[in-house]
Amino acid sequence: MTLIVLYFLTLAVFLGLDFLGLSFLVKPVFERDIGTLLLDRFRILPAFAFYAFFIAVLLYFVSWPALKSESDLGRVFLNAALLGAVGYGTYEFTNLATLKDWTARMVVTDIVWGITLSGVSALVGVWGTRIIAQLT
Template sequence: MSYVIAYAATAVVFFGLDYVWLSRVSTGFYKSRMDHLLMDQPNLLAAGLFYLVYVAGIVYFAVAPALGNGSAMSALVAGAILGLIAYGTYDMTNLATVKNWSVAVTVVDMAWGTVLTGVSAWAGYLVATRFSVVPS
């Protein structure tokens, strides 16, 4: 049950923060640098599948180990490392293969992925430890 709670909490935080980031904070930044690449409407099925799988990865690689060792800090750090690796893979691959891919987008997006994933893992850990029996 701890992992179900961790998944749900991590997902709510991840979706919520990413929604605010993509719809309110960074819209102009990405649009000014990538407008020629963006679709009029995002593919919500693809986005939804990404979110479901990525949150499972956050729980597996960051939250679950933290639940095992009892450390919120390890959830935060492991989540941040996972975010840097995942977002870095996407952005550095695009920088290497997509014409006119923005270096600024790469840097900002990697930083965002690091923070977003770390904070989401940390929150998932905190909620799971608060509302469930954590395995020892």
């Protein structure tokens, strides 16, 4: 039960924050640099696949071990931020290396966002799950 709470709490935080971040931080930068390549509406299946998989990986490498070992929340944030840097950095640096109109501004914006989003989501997920576990 704890794993289910952790997964869905982390997912909810990640989705909520990513909606805000994509809308107000990332999208304006990407529209400025590659606006003609962007879809009017995102594709739900690939988005769902990414979110479901990324949260599962975040839990596997960061959140679940943190709950088991009672790691401090600073370590949870740091480990999740590093995983976010790897995930978002792989995407961004690959695009910068291979795509004509990709810009350094896009790379920095998205990597910083991925670091923040991953760190905060894992931190809140672990913190909230600990609180729920104490209440039950």
